[in-house]
Amino acid sequence: MLFRWRNFGFQNHQKIIMKKVILNNGNEIPEIGFGTWQTTDGVQKTLKAALDAGYTHIDTADIYGNEAEIGDAIAESGVERKNLFITTKVWNNNRSASGVRQSLEQSLEKLQTDYLDLLLIHWPANVKQFDNWKEINAETWKALQDAYKSGRVKAIGVSNFMLPQLKALLETAEIVPAVNQIEFHPGYTQQEVVNFCKDEGIAIEAWSPIGSGRLLKDEELNRIAEKYQVSPAILCIQFCLQSGVIVLPKSENPENIKNNLHFERFTISESDMKALKNLKETGFSGLNPEEVDF
Numbered sequence: 377m378l379f380r381w382r383n384f385g386f387q388n389h390q391k392i393i394m395k396k397v398i399l400n401n402g403n404e405i406p407e408i409g410f411g412t413w414q415t416t417d418g419v420q421k422t423l424k425a426a427l428d429a430g431y432t433h434i435d436t437a438d439i440y441g442n443e444a445e446i447g448d449a450i451a452e453s454g455v456e457r458k459n460l461f462i463t464t465k466v467w468n469n470n471r472s473a474s475g476v477r478q479s480l481e482q483s484l485e486k487l488q489t490d491y492l493d494l495l496l497i498h499w500p501a502n503v504k505q506f507d508n509w510k511e512i513n514a515e516t517w518k519a520l521q522d523a524y525k526s527g528r529v530k531a532i533g534v535s536n537f538m539l540p541q542l543k544a545l546l547e548t549a550e551i552v553p554a555v556n557q558i559e560f561h562p563g564y565t566q567q568e569v570v571n572f573c574k575d576e577g578i579a580i581e582a583w584s585p586i587g588s589g590r591l592l593k594d595e596e597l598n599r600i601a602e603k604y605q606v607s608p609a610i611l612c613i614q615f616c617l618q619s620g621v622i623v624l625p626k627s628e629n630p631e632n633i634k635n636n637l638h639f640e641r642f643t644i645s646e647s648d649m650k651a652l653k654n655l656k657e658t659g660f661s662g663l664n665p666e667e668v669d670f
């Protein structure tokens with residue numbers, strides 16, 4: 377690399393004031409959360425590094441199989457529960473009302489807490505798999521609404537909901553989802569879904585903001601990163617923030633973990649934002665929620 381990244385260093389972290397986004401129910405959510413999917417090196421170690429670095433927002437899911445380890449890491453950290461924002465997700469085998477109730481109780485127990493800050497439907501039932509996909513999603517959503525009303529969950533939302541599923545859900549929903557967590561990164565911004573959610577007051581969260589690492593080698597992205605003297609990963613994170621999207625980077629490297637939270641904020645020009653939006657789909661996971669068969 378011929379240039380030095382404006383890299384911040386952890387010593388600067390106190391200068392960065394973590395912004396919070398206000399959800400449609402008035403609750404606040406930190407704009408950067410720590411992703412915990414597919415941690416290879418033991419999530420407990422990684423989460424300890426994240427909590428030490430100052431992350432207060434943690435993104436997990438039943439299917440990640442790491443809630444118990446996360447619960448242990450939080451307990452050992454001594455960070456007070458009220459200072460954390462914890463999200464988990466109901467997996468596809470628990471779409472019924474009783475399934476949601478059971479999943480919630482298990483997640484709470486594993487995470488060693490008596491409430492969640494955010495509970496999401498991980499993936500919608502889709503038309504490829506179910507003739508009655510609308511009814512299934514409506515039933516799951518009703519169960520999340522009940523969980524919200526019980527006070528065990530402070531906000532509820534969805535993940536991977538595309539326009540057909542969102543529109544169908546809103547036909548019967550009593551509570552509008554607070555969040556839609558979708559794949560979002562340079563080269564894959566799902567603008568129609570984002571615009572619809574913004575109009576409905578649903579906050580967007582970006583999953584795989586660095587394309588699970590696939591974007592790091594993209595030549596055009598590297599060229600733009602060089603211009604701002606930042607690393608490609610930081611450019612991806614700033615791209616999400618500047619798009620008005622909550623961002624969930626994951627890392628197992630302690631330096632990257634710190635930098636992803638504490639980097640010196642900068643402004644990407646309008647033309648570079650456009651170029652990043654239109655980047656080729658290097659980072660795309662290949663997962664289309666309307667097509668997946670899980």
Ligand SMILES: NC(=O)c1ccc[n+]([C@@H]2O[C@H](COP(=O)([O-])OP(=O)(O)OC[C@H]3O[C@@H](n4cnc5c(N)ncnc54)[C@H](OP(=O)(O)O)[C@@H]3O)[C@@H](O)[C@H]2O)c1
Pocket residue numbers: 410411412413414435436498535536557558582583584585586587588589592607609610624625626627628629632633635636
């Ligand atoms: N709702 C859903 O269906 C869904 C789906 C996928 C993901 N998610 C959520 O989104 C989170 C993030 O997505 P992801 O796990 O796919 O990964 P990601 O954040 O897009 O990318 C992680 C990769 O980027 C690298 N990286 C991170 N920061 C870096 C830095 N500063 N410099 C260089 N490399 C860096 C990491 O390597 P190092 O470890 O070496 O830093 C790792 O290889 C997940 O963990 C999960 O919480 C949700």
